[in-house]
Amino acid sequence: KQEVTQIPAALSVPEGENLVLNCSFTDSAIYNLQWFRQDPGKGLTSLLLIQSSQREQTSGRLNASLDKSSGRSTLYIAASQPGDSATYLCAFLRDTGKLIFGQGTTLQVKP
């Protein structure tokens, strides 16, 4: 059973579009939810972290929201750029310290 589901699995958009990546999780006992970026052949870089008591976090053109009651998080990217092309992963941290990842959404932003 997949504990974290990310939709869509892949996305291709023209430069300048605003876009939303979705993440749903089955466990409501979360400590926090994190969004990561992974470039090909590289490690993961933390983008945003939302504590369980928070609703959203913003960093530049990125905004992440968290709705624990519905088990959903979204990552909003405004005015997308070719440099945003990467795989985006969400993960939730259980109270036990265990971090569970989704499969990721691979984004391509075309110039």
Place this chain on the structure above:
Amino acid sequence: DAGVIQSPRHEVTEMGQEVTLRCKPISGHDYLFWYRQTMMRGLELLIYFNNNVPIDDSGMPEDRFSAKMPNASFSTLKIQPSEPRDSAVYFCASSLTGTANTGELFFGEGSRLTVL
């Protein structure tokens, strides 16, 4: 801080050989995680430690895999004997989790293992 440091970055070995991957977490972090990433299965949690103690090793594929954390600044993941299906990128990550901290996870660059 230099971040999470993993070695080697790349390893190519033959089936049956022993492989040891190493990780140095960020100083002061109390959690350390080992993940494996493949195209087919994505990121899988293998094992994690809290204050050097293994908390959950249910993700370790089989007895060929073992992990240790002898002190707060060093951990190893060992595969013996290695098999071609172990080929993957192995990531180490660390975090500082507590009521006064965010629990943000920091990843190393990964160790790419190829077993021929």
